[in-house]
Amino acid sequence: MTTTRLRGGRVIDPANGIDAVRDLVLRDGHVGALEPGAPADTEIDATGCIVMAGGIDLHSHIGGGKVNLARLLLPEDHRRGFEPIPRPSDPLQLASCGHCAPGTLATGYRYAEMGYTSVFEPAMVAANARHAHLEMGDVPILDHGAYVMAGNDELFLELLARGAEPERLRDYLGWLVHATKALGVKVVNPAGISAFKFDQRRLDVDEAHTHWGVTPRQVVRSLARAVHELGLAHPLHIHASNLGVAGNIASTLATIEALEGLPGHLTHVQFHCYGKEGPKKFSSAAMALAEAVDAHPNVSIDVGQILFGQTVTASGDTMQQFANAGFASPRKSVFADIECEAGCGVVPFRYREQSYVNALQWVIGLELFLRVKDPWRIVLTTDHPNGAPFTSYPHLIRLLMDKSFRDEQLARLHPDVAAHSALKDMARELSLNEIAIMTRAGPARLLGLRDRGHLGEGAAADVAVYRAQADAEAMFAAPEWVFKDGTAVVRGGRIVATPAGAVHFAEVEFDPGIERTIDAHTERPLGVAKRYSVIGHDELCGCCNGGRLLPSACTGRSV
Amino acid sequence: MTPETPAAVAWTCPFCALLCDEFELAGERLRGSDCPRAHAALAAHGGATGQPSVDGVPADADAALAEAARRLAAWRQPLFGGLGTDVAGARALVRLAQRTGAVCDHADGASLMHGVRALQDRGQYTTTLAELRTRADLVVCVGTDGVSRHPEFFRRAGLLGDEGPARTLVFLGATAAGGLPARITVETVAGTGDGFADLRQLGALAAGARVPGADPGLAALAARLQAARYAVLVWEPARLPAHGALWAEQLNRLVVTLNARTRAASLALGGGDGASAANQVFTWLTGLPLRTRAGAAGLDHDPLRFDGARLVADGAVDGVLWISTFDPARLPPPGLPRIVLGPPAMAARAAGPGCVFLPVATPGLNAPGHLFRTDGIVVVPLVAARDDGLRGVADVVRALEAAL
Numbered sequence: 014m015t016t017t018r019l020r021g022g023r024v025i026d027p028a029n030g031i032d033a034v035r036d037l038v039l040r041d042g043h044v045g046a047l048e049p050g051a052p053a054d055t056e057i058d059a060t061g062c063i064v065m066a067g068g069i070d071l072h073s074h075i076g077g078g079k080v081n082l083a084r085l086l087l088p089e090d091h092r093r094g095f096e097p098i099p100r101p102s103d104p105l106q107l108a109s110c111g112h113c114a115p116g117t118l119a120t121g122y123r124y125a126e127m128g129y130t131s132v133f134e135p136a137m138v139a140a141n142a143r144h145a146h147l148e149m150g151d152v153p154i155l156d157h158g159a160y161v162m163a164g165n166d167e168l169f170l171e172l173l174a175r176g177a178e179p180e181r182l183r184d185y186l187g188w189l190v191h192a193t194k195a196l197g198v199k200v201v202n203p204a205g206i207s208a209f210k211f212d213q214r215r216l217d218v219d220e221a222h223t224h225w226g227v228t229p230r231q232v233v234r235s236l237a238r239a240v241h242e243l244g245l246a247h248p249l250h251i252h253a254s255n256l257g258v259a260g261n262i263a264s265t266l267a268t269i270e271a272l273e274g275l276p277g278h279l280t281h282v283q284f285h286c287y288g289k290e291g292p293k294k295f296s297s298a299a300m301a302l303a304e305a306v307d308a309h310p311n312v313s314i315d316v317g318q319i320l321f322g323q324t325v326t327a328s329g330d331t332m333q334q335f336a337n338a339g340f341a342s343p344r345k346s347v348f349a350d351i352e353c354e355a356g357c358g359v360v361p362f363r364y365r366e367q368s369y370v371n372a373l374q375w376v377i378g379l380e381l382f383l384r385v386k387d388p389w390r391i392v393l394t395t396d397h398p399n400g401a402p403f404t405s406y407p408h409l410i411r412l413l414m415d416k417s418f419r420d421e422q423l424a425r426l427h428p429d430v431a432a433h434s435a436l437k438d439m440a441r442e443l444s445l446n447e448i449a450i451m452t453r454a455g456p457a458r459l460l461g462l463r464d465r466g467h468l469g470e471g472a473a474a475d476v477a478v479y480r481a482q483a484d485a486e487a488m489f490a491a492p493e494w495v496f497k498d499g500t501a502v503v504r505g506g507r508i509v510a511t512p513a514g515a516v517h518f519a520e521v522e523f524d525p526g527i528e529r530t531i532d533a534h535t536e537r538p539l540g541v542a543k544r545y546s547v548i549g550h551d552e553l554c555g556c557c558n559g560g561r562l563l564p565s566a567c568t569g570r571s572v
Numbered sequence: 573m574t575p576e577t578p579a580a581v582a583w584t585c586p587f588c589a590l591l592c593d594e595f596e597l598a599g600e601r602l603r604g605s606d607c608p609r610a611h612a613a614l615a616a617h618g619g620a621t622g623q624p625s626v627d628g629v630p631a632d633a634d635a636a637l638a639e640a641a642r643r644l645a646a647w648r649q650p651l652f653g654g655l656g657t658d659v660a661g662a663r664a665l666v667r668l669a670q671r672t673g674a675v676c677d678h679a680d681g682a683s684l685m686h687g688v689r690a691l692q693d694r695g696q697y698t699t700t701l702a703e704l705r706t707r708a709d710l711v712v713c714v715g716t717d718g719v720s721r722h723p724e725f726f727r728r729a730g731l732l733g734d735e736g737p738a739r740t741l742v743f744l745g746a747t748a749a750g751g752l753p754a755r756i757t758v759e760t761v762a763g764t765g766d767g768f769a770d771l772r773q774l775g776a777l778a779a780g781a782r783v784p785g786a787d788p789g790l791a792a793l794a795a796r797l798q799a800a801r802y803a804v805l806v807w808e809p810a811r812l813p814a815h816g817a818l819w820a821e822q823l824n825r826l827v828v829t830l831n832a833r834t835r836a837a838s839l840a841l842g843g844g845d846g847a848s849a850a851n852q853v854f855t856w857l858t859g860l861p862l863r864t865r866a867g868a869a870g871l872d873h874d875p876l877r878f879d880g881a882r883l884v885a886d887g888a889v890d891g892v893l894w895i896s897t898f899d900p901a902r903l904p905p906p907g908l909p910r911i912v913l914g915p916p917a918m919a920a921r922a923a924g925p926g927c928v929f930l931p932v933a934t935p936g937l938n939a940p941g942h943l944f945r946t947d948g949i950v951v952v953p954l955v956a957a958r959d960d961g962l963r964g965v966a967d968v969v970r971a972l973e974a975a976l
Contacts, residue, residue: 078949081856088692088873091859097870107670108871109858116859140700143942143951147659148856167706210707212801212835335831345695350837351949352702359695539702540728541593546953555660556942 015054016040016047017499022059022478026066027446028454028467037064039474042499046470059478062493065449066466067130067475068406071456072250072280072315073397075120075157076134076148078141079327079357082347083114083398086359087325089343090114105508113324113361113398121153121511123404125502128477128492131465133517134159135199135250135280136329139166140352142193142548143556149516150557154502156465156475157557158517160250161193162329164200164232165207166354167225168534173235174225180524183239187523188531190243192547194518196460196565197247198240199280201329202254203229203268206356209332216332218254218267229254229264230271237275243521244567246461248276248313253285256333260289262298266305274311275572278459281317281396283378293369297434299380307386313459314385317396318378318409319371325361326399334358353539364401372426376434382413382451383441389458393451406452411486413443448485461565462517474499515561516553522569586658586936586954587613587898589844589946590701592724597957607723616900617937622919625929633930637968640911640928641975647891650674653880653904655850655862656896657913658941658954661965662846662853665895668973670866675889676854677863677880678847679902683809685875687840688851688861689817696824699804699837700947705730710800712742712793714823715767716808717749722841722946731756742793745770761789771822779829797826803836810842817875841946845898848944884908894922895965897934913965933962 017039025032037059038047047053074080084091091110092098098110101122109118124132132152137145137159149157163169163186172181186198204227205216213223218230237249253268255261265285269277279285282302290296306312323342328334331348338346338360347359364371378400385391393410397403412419423431431437443451457466464473478494495503502510550562578599585592585602587610595604600618602610624636631639644650652669655662655678669676678684690696704711711729718725726732731741731752740757743749745767748760763770764787776783777794797803805823812819823838830836843851855861860871863878872878883889884905893911894904900917904910912922913932923929935941936954939962945952963971 076856081852082691084855084859085688085691085861086695088860091871091873097867097872099870100868107667107857108866110871111859114859117856119859138949140702140950143953144852144944144949147853147942147951151663151857210703210802210835341695345693347691347695348697348837349947349949350699350703350707352700353706540705540730552953558663 015499016045017055017057017496018047018053019057019059019064019476019478022062022064023481024064024468025445025449026468027450028458029469032446037468037476039476039496039499043474044468044470044472057494061481063445063479063481063488064468065128065477065479066453066468066472067477067495067497068128068452069456069462069466070129070132070394070403071392071460072135072394073132073403074134074136074327074399075132075152076117077137077145079136079329079359080114080148082357083325083327083359084111084116086345086347087114087361103507105511113402117148117151118153121155122508125154125495125508126506127404127406127490128479128495129155130475130495130497131156131462133157133196133460136201137161137193137195138329138351138355139189139193140354146194146516146548146553146556150513150560152514153511154497155514156517156563157514158196160197160199160247161189161195162199162201162355163189164203164236165205167207168531170204170207170222170225170227173227173231179235179238179242181527182235183242184523184527185531186236186239187243187521188527190245190519190521191523194516194548194553196517196519197245197250198236199250199252200232200236201252202256202332203232205229205254205332206329209335209356210350214332214336216254218264218271230267233268233271234273237272237277238572241275241570241572243523244569245519245521246565246567247459248278250278250280252280252330256284256330257337259287259295261285261287262301265302269305269309269312272311276311278313280315281394281399282314283317283319283374283381283400286377286381295370295373297373297377297380299377299384300435303381303384306390313390313392315392315394316378316381317394317400319364319374320395320401320405320408321364321366321371321375322401323363324398324401325359327357327359328399329355329357331356331358334360366426369427369429372430375426376430376436379412379419380436380439382443383439388447388450389455391451392456392459407486407489410448410489411484414448414485416440416442513558513560515563516557517563517565519567520564521567581957583957584936584952584954585610586934586943588722589842589848590722590724590728591943591945591952592728593952605724609723613898617915617917617934620915620917620919622916622929622931624931625919625923627926628924636928636930637971638975640930641972643891643909643928644672644893644911644972645976647909649889650891650893651880651883651889652676652893652895654679654894654896654902656846656898656902657850657965658846658935658943659849659853660941661895661969662850663857664966664969666854666857668969671973671976673865673867674893675865675878675880675883677878678850679896680810680842680845680847681863681880683812683816683842684847684851685863686809686812686816686820689875690820690824694821694824697827697831697837698947699839700949701728701945703837704804704839707802708804709737709739710742710796710803711739711806712744712803713746713806714744714771715746716806716811716841717743717746718806718841719749721808721810725841726752740796742796744793761793763787763790768819768822771819771826775822775826775829778826797830797836798834800834800836803830805836805838806841807838808841839947843944843946843948846943848948849942852944881905897932897965913968930968931962932968933960933964938962939964
């Protein structure tokens with residue numbers, strides 16, 4: 014039995030309603046208890062520190078085919094001019110580099126150094142599921158999991174077009190989650206990725222897929238229902254139609270309506286929150302979206318904030334990525350049509366302060382953070398790497414917590430945006446408690462991770478200890494201590510241990526008779542004997558370098 | 573069950589990048605396919621019982637491993653070559669390369685880098701086997717007959733048999749393969765004899781440019797590509813000459829041009845023998861693909877400078893760790909001190925002065941594993957068809973690292 018006592022820190026634990034100076038005891042990998050006078054194996058002075066649960070990122074592209082294509086596309090991201098990036102001085106770290114497309118090792122090190130302990134890959138392609146798990150398994154320290162993509166696979170669209178019973182769709186989705194060891198289900202541009210393979214270049218929420226005749230509204234509604242019926246903790250994760258298109262607030266609001274009250278998580282909403290007002294026919298619709306989120310308790314969002322500088326956009330949305338490939342910087346891009354079920358598009362991009370559109374995107378994201386009333390339903394993300402690399406989170410947190418700093422940044426932007434945005438009049442500064450909700454307690458609740466994201470007794474001892482200081486960016490960039498399941502992994506900004514992370518996945522119940530339908534749709538279209546064989550527990554464990562398996566049992570629900 | 577009639581087991585063939593999973597293996601006999609490549613590979617692995625050896629002298633496994641580690645540690649600039657292994661083996665090699673400052677290149681590094689360099693410079697638009705099978709109404713094999721090195725390709729592409737959509741198969745600058753059913757329209761476009769120039773001309777024609785003196789065959793093909801609903805351009809990196817990256821870039825540009833008005837994508841046939849797996853693994857762990865040196869100054873990637881064959885020819889490396897689990901005939905470059913991880917069937921060929929030989933299992937034959945399919949997206953699980961009691965590459969490499 015090993016015990017650690019963090020003495021005298023300000024514990025901020027919104028899930029348990031705690032914001033107080035107190036001791037925190039870590040015992041055998043969990044938050045535990047000790048008699049006040051009893052000695053702990055390790056006593057740590059945390060006075061002057063903020064103690065929070067480890068950070069949880071529920072939407073970050075950290076592993077899988079498109080992420081590796083981004084790395085391959087950008088060797089310049091992995092060198093400094095003509096010189097190699099120096100090896101880490103820390104002997105525990107292997108050489109691994111990249112700013113917007115980091116290697117998996119660098120991904121684990123950099124997240125842990127910021128106090129994050131769990132990160133979820135939001136776009137796992139079923140045919141590429143093993144690859145995603147292998148890559149996530151090679152992200153050291155962090156727990157991980159993934160949402161499998163659905164709603165563009167020809168089999169699902171065919172079932173939907175033929176008017177299959179909702180139970181059939183539920184069983185099919187259940188099989189998909191089971192086979193790929195997913196934690197959740199994501200839909201990207203509902204039916205649009207498939208439509209693009211049929212040369213359809215746009216697909217609005219009530220527009221019909223040129224071949225299957227189904228609409229994005231039907232896809233969203235039926236997937237949300239299936240996810241709900243399977244009992245998955247995380248609502249359907251939705252990358253809505255018309256990403257990046259001026260005026261797309263209409264399709265985003267229509268997507269919310271398509272849920273018909275069922276739970277749904279709209280992701281990287283900054284990219285889906287544009288009006289058509291003003292001289293450039295491009296405006297903020299943050300007010301309209303925030304009001305819709307406030308009015309729909311079934312809806313949660315993450316923001317996908319953009320920050321200025323070089324990054325790379327990596328998405329399953331071939332339709333919209335291809336439409337934007339002309340803006341690539343540097344001018345190159347990678348696309349794939351994938352196995353009758355998905356696609357991917359990787360387009361490097363540099364967000365510029367002097368670009369009207371980019372400046373407005375920056376403003377829209379911040380407006381969303383500051384307008385949405387319920388912090389439990391809005392998650393802090395940059396949609397790494399699409400809006401910005403995850404390493405910019407501390408900067409983003411300072412923008413949200415510090416009005417004068419935000420105003421300084423705003424003044425540097427395109428003058429029309431700086432002068433006319435509603436942001437300049439928004440006085441709200443998020444509190445540490447609200448930041449803790451948006452970066453750990455909220456995402457844990459949205460993912461159904463009962464023992465993560467809080468510091469109540471029995472919770473996993475994933476803990477970040479930050480030195481309290483006026484500059485929130487400096488504070489969140491370099492915690493004094495980070496613990497993963499009770500083991501110190503970061504101390505004074507240096508990695509001190511690199512355990513293998515665990516993998517979260519859902520265990521769902523479904524009628525296995527669906528496999529007959531799946532098999533009947535396998536040999537002819539796919540040309541393989543079995544539609545990707547199911548990933549078993551042993552194989553998953555091997556993929557994840559021996560990391561622990563953390564299944565969450567799901568109980569079916571009715572609508 | 574007698575030895576003459578061993579039980580047939582479902583099998584995924586690891587011996588080319590198609591990774592076919594519809595056949596069975598009965599002992600060492602393949603059932604369900606007459607694929608010459610699979611038959612030859614199974615025969616090449618058959619019946620051998622190679623032992624560890626040091627300088628040609630049989631050695632105890634532990635002693636051979638210790639000697640290998642001692643030599644590896646003494647080399648000033650090692651080359652990790654061959655890299656014919658699976659994901660697990662490549663994962664272990666990344667770590668060992670960083671410990672030893674090695675340069676890593678695959679035996680097919682030259683053809684692998686054609687695609688990588690074209691991707692790094694301009695990008696690409698690719699497709700997968702199932703998309704080709706269900707969607708493509710026009711398939712163009714550019715500079716390849718498609719099946720010489722990947723004998724099951726047409727079957728996997730849905731071009732054989734009586735079912736499936738009618739479609740056109742064009743061979744550009746290559747000899748047409750035979751054996752295709754009547755429902756497939758087969759055409760050959762000879763081109764000008766210069767594959768690179770043909771692709772340029774085809775690109776210009778497809779973009780609608782006026783090309784004086786255009787080759788009539790290419791002009792007709794350009795029109796066909798523009799009219800197709802979903803065209804797939806199939807190519808084979810191993811058939812390209814030096815500077816094949818420029819050729820690949822032309823092909824990628826042609827696809828971009830076509831996608832402005834209709835749909836098209838490319839599909840490369842290659843990446844077998846673990847090349848794709850090793851490249852993917854090195855890229856995801858470190859951020860950089862193969863032909864990278866894990867030097868004291870950091871990771872240094874250069875598709876030209878870190879060409880393994882060239883480093884050997886220049887005397888720039890003083891020892892080779894060679895891994896070839898799929899092909900027992902694929903040997904390290906002669907003349908250099910070497911540590912060889914290969915299947916037992918390689919022992920007699922590889923062992924000799926200057927060589928430490930360590931027998932290892934072959935993923936998909938006598939070990940499980942994972943490989944990337946030719947489209948670079950689908951990761952196929954391999955199962956062990958039998959147990960020969962051999963250690964896997966990952967296991968041996970980790971032991972080497974521990975013994976350094």
